[in-house]
Amino acid sequence: MIEKKISVAVIKRLPRYYRYLGDLLENDVVRISSKELSKKMDVTASQIRQDLNNFGGFGQQGYGYNVEYLYHEIGKILGLERKHKLIIVGAGNLGQALANYTDFEKRGFIIEGIFDVNPRLVGMTVRGIEIKDIGEMEKLVLNGDIDIAVLTIPKQKAVKIGNDLINWGIRGIWNFAPIDLKLKLSSDVVIENVHLSDSLMTLSYNISCKE
Amino acid sequence: MIEKKISVAVIKRLPRYYRYLGDLLENDVVRISSKELSKKMDVTASQIRQDLNNFGGFGQQGYGYNVEYLYHEIGKILGLERKHKLIIVGAGNLGQALANYTDFEKRGFIIEGIFDVNPRLVGMTVRGIEIKDIGEMEKLVLNGDIDIAVLTIPKQKAVKIGNDLINWGIRGIWNFAPIDLKLKLSSDVVIENVHLSDSLMTLSYNISCKE
Numbered sequence: 001m002i003e004k005k006i007s008v009a010v011i012k013r014l015p016r017y018y019r020y021l022g023d024l025l026e027n028d029v030v031r032i033s034s035k036e037l038s039k040k041m042d043v044t045a046s047q048i049r050q051d052l053n054n055f056g057g058f059g060q061q062g063y064g065y066n067v068e069y070l071y072h073e074i075g076k077i078l079g080l081e082r083k084h085k086l087i088i089v090g091a092g093n094l095g096q097a098l099a100n101y102t103d104f105e106k107r108g109f110i111i112e113g114i115f116d117v118n119p120r121l122v123g124m125t126v127r128g129i130e131i132k133d134i135g136e137m138e139k140l141v142l143n144g145d146i147d148i149a150v151l152t153i154p155k156q157k158a159v160k161i162g163n164d165l166i167n168w169g170i171r172g173i174w175n176f177a178p179i180d181l182k183l184k185l186s187s188d189v190v191i192e193n194v195h196l197s198d199s200l201m202t203l204s205y206n207i208s209c210k211e
Numbered sequence: 212m213i214e215k216k217i218s219v220a221v222i223k224r225l226p227r228y229y230r231y232l233g234d235l236l237e238n239d240v241v242r243i244s245s246k247e248l249s250k251k252m253d254v255t256a257s258q259i260r261q262d263l264n265n266f267g268g269f270g271q272q273g274y275g276y277n278v279e280y281l282y283h284e285i286g287k288i289l290g291l292e293r294k295h296k297l298i299i300v301g302a303g304n305l306g307q308a309l310a311n312y313t314d315f316e317k318r319g320f321i322i323e324g325i326f327d328v329n330p331r332l333v334g335m336t337v338r339g340i341e342i343k344d345i346g347e348m349e350k351l352v353l354n355g356d357i358d359i360a361v362l363t364i365p366k367q368k369a370v371k372i373g374n375d376l377i378n379w380g381i382r383g384i385w386n387f388a389p390i391d392l393k394l395k396l397s398s399d400v401v402i403e404n405v406h407l408s409d410s411l412m413t414l415s416y417n418i419s420c421k422e
């Protein structure tokens with residue numbers, strides 16, 4: 001069984017391990033040493049050994065790690081062993097891009113609905129999923145056991161819609177609106193904000209440092 | 212003048228300060244105390260004072276910070292005082308979403324070209340910018356003083372195209388392909404990888420922790 005007390009710092013690095021192990025699996029790599037993985041990931045081998053020791057002692061000296069096993073164990077920790085039902089709120093370009101991104105589905109994130117206010121988008125389909133009027137969202141969330149709402153809507157609307165979704169029982173919000181969503185703090189809802197503009201400004205900063 | 216030696220930890224927080232100060236400016240807020248800003252940003256007032264002290268002593272007791280001044284000073288540090296010319300490589304949904312995101316342009320990131328290999332996309336326009344065949348990209352980068360390439364292409368193509376762009380003199384790559392781009396390390400090119408799937412897995416992890 002997996003030791004459950006894993007430090008926040010390790011947790012933060014898990015998606016990256018998962019991604020690299022997934023690539024190795026795709027390339028039919030059966031096992032890998034911490035040294036080889038270290039080269040690929042640009043972290044020290046000792047960091048890798050420390051991190052992965054949290055998942056039991058299956059990294060063996062002279063053998064390395066079993067890629068498939070480790071991949072699945074990390075997946076379990078990340079909550080990927082079960083399916084997550086998603087809705088996308090906002091069917092503009094970004095919403096459609098996320099809906100078209102099949103890697104999410106491969107990892108068990110299943111899109112159950114796409115919603116928009118724009119009558120020109122309503123009725124269109126993205127990967128076979130019909131874009132519906134946002135007025136129909138409440139029913140689906142209340143009845144459909146939806147886990148995650150992906151918000152790709154303007155920031156002016158994000159707070160109202162976020163609060164509605166929480167009232168209807170959503171468990172997680174993946175927010176792309178350019179605002180730190182701070183909704184009802186008493187709720188158990190998890191919010192992950194993606195700030196693309198912060199990332200672009202970091203790039204700009206690093207470019208100006210090279211000058 | 213601005214003190215140039217600013218710690219990495221502070222730098223990492225700058226885009227967020229910049230975003231909040233920009234929102235305050237939009238709402239015509241002239242000045243703000245560290246306490247008020249602290250409430251908005253969910254960090255301690257003393258953290259804010261420490262961070263912003265890097266930009267000189269213009270936070271005055273009993274007055275607070277001049278929003279517009281601080282916004283522009285942080286913008287300078289982030290390299291936003293000058294325009295950056297961008298190209299978008301990959302005109303799928305994500306590329307189009309980024310091209311349509313007018314906030315980037317407001318911050319001086321000007322899109323000079325959009326490229327794709329898909330003949331069905333070539334010739335279409337996004338916000339008045341014609342999508343061109345990727346074969347025309349080299350000329351523009353070589354002649355056009357392009358600073359940043361935004362890669363919204365499959366991971367299989369990202370390494371080759373990234374290396375081409377570096378050979379042609381690009382200065383920064385904003386990479387959305389699901390791979391950590393590690394290109395010619397000797398070059399002065401700055402790479403910022405955006406891993407949307409890592410963010411989604413973090414959300415999934417946090418949801419499973421609440422169970």
